[in-house]
Amino acid sequence: MPALSPTMTDGTLAKWLKTEGEAVAAGDVIAEIETDKATMEIEAADEGVLGKILVPEGTENVAVNTPIAVLLEEGEDAGALSNGAAAAAPSAAPVVEAVSAPVAPVAATIPAEAVYAGPTTRLSVREALRDAMAEEMRRDDDVFLMGEEVAQYQGAYKVSQGLLEEFGERRVIDTPITEHGFTGLGVGAAFAGLKPIIEFMTFNFAMQAIDQIINSAAKTHYMSGGQLTCQAVFRGPNGAASRVGAQHSQCYASWYAHCPGMKVVTPYSAADAKGLLKAAIRDPNPVIFLENELLYGQSFDVPTEEDHVVPLGKAKILREGGDVTIVAFSIMVGRALEAADALAGEGINAEVIDLRTLRPLDTETIVNSVKKTNRLVAVEEGWPFAGIGSEMAALMMEQAFDWLDAPVARVTGADVPMPYAANLERLALPQTQNIIDAAKAVSYRS
Amino acid sequence: MAKSSSKTKSAAKSRSRKPGLERDELLNFYKDMLLIRRFEEKAGQMYGMGLIGGFCHLYIGQEAVVVGMQAGLSDKDTVITTYRDHGHMLACGMDPRGVMAELMGRRGGYSKGKGGSMHMFSTEKNFFGGHGIVGANVPLGTGIAFSHMYRGNGAVSLTYFGDGAVNQGQVYESFNMAALWRLPVIYVIENNRYGMGTSIERASANTDLYMRGSAYGIPGETVDGMDVMAVREAGAKALAQVRAGKGPLILEMQTYRYRGHSMSDPAKYRSKEEVLKMRTEKDPIETQRKLILDGDHAGEADLKEIDREVKLLVTEAAEYAQHSPEPDVAELYTDVLVEV
Numbered sequence: 141m142p143a144l145s146p147t148m149t150d151g152t153l154a155k156w157l158k159t160e161g162e163a164v165a166a167g168d169v170i171a172e173i174e175t176d177k178a179t180m181e182i183e184a185a186d187e188g189v190l191g192k193i194l195v196p197e198g199t200e201n202v203a204v205n206t207p208i209a210v211l212l213e214e215g216e217d218a219g220a221l222s223n224g225a226a227a228a229a230p231s232a233a234p235v236v237e238a239v240s241a242p243v244a245p246v247a248a249t250i251p252a253e254a255v256y257a258g259p260t261t262r263l264s265v266r267e268a269l270r271d272a273m274a275e276e277m278r279r280d281d282d283v284f285l286m287g288e289e290v291a292q293y294q295g296a297y298k299v300s301q302g303l304l305e306e307f308g309e310r311r312v313i314d315t316p317i318t319e320h321g322f323t324g325l326g327v328g329a330a331f332a333g334l335k336p337i338i339e340f341m342t343f344n345f346a347m348q349a350i351d352q353i354i355n356s357a358a359k360t361h362y363m364s365g366g367q368l369t370c371q372a373v374f375r376g377p378n379g380a381a382s383r384v385g386a387q388h389s390q391c392y393a394s395w396y397a398h399c400p401g402m403k404v405v406t407p408y409s410a411a412d413a414k415g416l417l418k419a420a421i422r423d424p425n426p427v428i429f430l431e432n433e434l435l436y437g438q439s440f441d442v443p444t445e446e447d448h449v450v451p452l453g454k455a456k457i458l459r460e461g462g463d464v465t466i467v468a469f470s471i472m473v474g475r476a477l478e479a480a481d482a483l484a485g486e487g488i489n490a491e492v493i494d495l496r497t498l499r500p501l502d503t504e505t506i507v508n509s510v511k512k513t514n515r516l517v518a519v520e521e522g523w524p525f526a527g528i529g530s531e532m533a534a535l536m537m538e539q540a541f542d543w544l545d546a547p548v549a550r551v552t553g554a555d556v557p558m559p560y561a562a563n564l565e566r567l568a569l570p571q572t573q574n575i576i577d578a579a580k581a582v583s584y585r586s
Numbered sequence: 587m588a589k590s591s592s593k594t595k596s597a598a599k600s601r602s603r604k605p606g607l608e609r610d611e612l613l614n615f616y617k618d619m620l621l622i623r624r625f626e627e628k629a630g631q632m633y634g635m636g637l638i639g640g641f642c643h644l645y646i647g648q649e650a651v652v653v654g655m656q657a658g659l660s661d662k663d664t665v666i667t668t669y670r671d672h673g674h675m676l677a678c679g680m681d682p683r684g685v686m687a688e689l690m691g692r693r694g695g696y697s698k699g700k701g702g703s704m705h706m707f708s709t710e711k712n713f714f715g716g717h718g719i720v721g722a723n724v725p726l727g728t729g730i731a732f733s734h735m736y737r738g739n740g741a742v743s744l745t746y747f748g749d750g751a752v753n754q755g756q757v758y759e760s761f762n763m764a765a766l767w768r769l770p771v772i773y774v775i776e777n778n779r780y781g782m783g784t785s786i787e788r789a790s791a792n793t794d795l796y797m798r799g800s801a802y803g804i805p806g807e808t809v810d811g812m813d814v815m816a817v818r819e820a821g822a823k824a825l826a827q828v829r830a831g832k833g834p835l836i837l838e839m840q841t842y843r844y845r846g847h848s849m850s851d852p853a854k855y856r857s858k859e860e861v862l863k864m865r866t867e868k869d870p871i872e873t874q875r876k877l878i879l880d881g882d883h884a885g886e887a888d889l890k891e892i893d894r895e896v897k898l899l900v901t902e903a904a905e906y907a908q909h910s911p912e913p914d915v916a917e918l919y920t921d922v923l924v925e926v
């Protein structure tokens with residue numbers, strides 16, 4: 141009984157179209173079989189004589205791989221049949237060994253970057269990102285930048301200022317407004333060994349291209365058994381800007397962090413924006429690099445060392461404290477720090493962790509902090525359902541349960557599309573006060 | 587004194603004025619275009635005062651397109667467009683007060699303040715929105731056309747998009763289905779020569795956008811989108827054809843936006859001369875004004891009266907919007923799902 145569909149386990153032998161002793165040629169229809177889906181004709185695979193029908197017409201529930209007839213090849217005679225030829229069943233499905241699935245490997249510990257005590261310079265996040273791209277493009281001719289308005293306009297948010305001038309049209313490429321197309325093109329170029337930086341004017345528009353990002357960029361290394369790689373960075377502003385409404389204000393952190401096969405980076409400071417972007421460009425994997433428009437203009441101290449690279453996958457403790465751990469990423473780190481300042485005034489010492497990379501997540505730093513503080517507040521701009529905060533709660537269940545003195549608190553965006561009205565938008569986004577309140581709640585203080 | 591003399595002059599003239607439909611149409615077009623122009627100027631002002639936030643894409647320069655197209659529509663027909671949508675809404679007969687209030691994020695706005703400039707709708711006027719994602723409204727407009735065909739209601743879907751949007755893949759997926767199923771849709775490409783800072787020559791391998799449907803057998807025509815009478819004529823012809831069941835059509839409107847892409851765009855990618863040339867030689871409102879005066883359909887005083895009416899409408903809209911309160915905070919959680 142042949143398997144005629146992926147789900148078929150047995151079938152009914154509806155009808156024999158040949159009789160015993162009849163000659164058949166390869167391709168002759170010899171029988172009709174009813175499967176779970178349809179009635180199918182089956183053809184002889186070889187020529188010969190239908191020696192013996194083993195399963196008579198009308199038999200139901202014949203298991204797949206059960207012999208249904210014996211075909212005698214030239215020279216064989218029917219006498220051979222009694223000698224157990226019928227028993228020479230085709231080899232059954234491979235024996236499934238009773239092994240359990242392997243445990244997902246635990247990522248090797250990523251060494252933290254060395255503490256930098258050298259000189260720094262004041263740079264905006266915008267400039268830091270530009271410098272990171274420029275340095276990597278100087279270093280490696282395979283790196284190029286493409287996206288809408290990245291070249292002549294100098295970037296819709298002026299992040300690629302000066303790059304066209306320095307690197308020319310070959311490497312700084314204005315695309316038509318055709319995200320799915322140019323993302324696929326960039327991924328294809330990466331399969332062929334180039335290292336594209338694909339800028340989305342904002343990540344809202346990457347939704348046009350999300351199929352190429354997930355189905356092509358993130359999965360092909362796996363699907364090719366490790367042959368193909370996709371060394372591409374997908375970058376641009378993510379999250380709410382200011383009053384640009386529902387279709388232009390959305391945090392994609394948990395969307396991308398959900399998917400294996402990619403790394404997801406969410407810098408806050410200019411130093412990290414630079415160091416992490418350089419690392420992302422050098423990483424042999426597809427990297428989603430989520431920036432924030434409201435941070436572009438903010439300035440921070442950035443190391444002036446020649447090659448400032450921050451490893452992916454490493455969180456950073458920005459403020460130490462023993463009473464409550466607050467984790468945040470991207471723009472929410474600023475709010476978390478503000479909240480920590482306010483909390484200190486009320487005698488609560490918060491430890492603030494900038495996650496920096498969401499995938500791979502630096503669970504060690506988070507868990508170790510909670511072992512000390514016994515409390516966790518997770519802050520994100522995105523929606524609560526299946527968000528990064530949910531992942532934090534799961535992490536605490538799995539790795540810090542015995543150390544928790546309070547349930548994990550999530551501070552998230554409101555579970556609604558972003559409203560345009562100023563008052564509603566404010567309510568929809570996590571504010572510093574929400575973080576303060578959550579930290580107090582887990583500390584049982586009011 | 588000057589005032590009264592001009593009145594007498596125009597009164598004398600109006601006796602010789604041509605009565606009837608043609609005159610009404612000419613003057614209505616003038617008024618509708620002027621309303622959009624003045625409304626947009628006001629919106630620009632309000633933006634400058636911080637009363638409008640986020641993105642705000644003005645339609646100034648392109649008025650003839652929507653006004654001319656709207657003239658041929660019946661009240662069953664539907665309209666869908668992009669984020670550059672204020673003109674379309676006014677042309678559809680939506681209340682300037684509700685539009686302005688939405689621009690300011692107020693309770694009295696068409697989306698109760700929750701949508702903003704790019705996301706406004708009126709089921710009453712068959713206006714299916716303002717959409718913020720470039721290209722995305724094209725399949726939507728095609729689907730609205732599908733609903734017209736499905737119901738056999740004889741309506742046509744006007745689906746507007748820009749010269750930048752034409753390169754999105756979903757536009758061609760839509761063209762194919764529209765042609766395959768002979769859907770009653772007119773794709774109106776508003777070719778204002780720029781998609782943000784990128785000129786059409788730098789974005790499109792073939793800049794004859796009216797030909798973009800040729801692979802699917804969709805006929806296309808290029809139209810002087812700065813001339814409302816030309817638009818009206820092309821629109822009426824196209825509507826008749828589509829209503830006759832001949833399937834989709836493309837109209838490429840050659841037009842121009844005077845302002846930057848949005849309020850924050852300094853528009854350095856084009857010369858001041860280029861803009862000035864369009865404004866002085868092709869301005870749709872000036873052209874219409876001249877047509878009316880030269881043809882002796884109305885006098886200066888009649889046009890002044892229209893200017894005054896329009897100004898009043900716009901002032902009222904701004905007043906209304908500013909006095910409309912912000913949405914009730916309880917609105918944050920409403921309208922996410924239909925309550926069942």
Ligand SMILES: Cc1ncc(C[n+]2csc(CCOP(=O)(O)OP(=O)(O)O)c2C)c(N)n1
Nearest residue numbers: 345670718719720748749750751780781782
């Ligand atoms: C999918 C997507 N990509 C990018 C953008 C950002 N964006 C908004 S308008 C615009 C230019 C569109 O130009 P065009 O289609 O010519 O329309 P116009 O603005 O000239 O009316 C761009 C790139 C967007 N809103 N959606």
Ligand SMILES: [Mg+2]
Nearest residue numbers: 748749780781
């Ligand atoms: Mg355009």
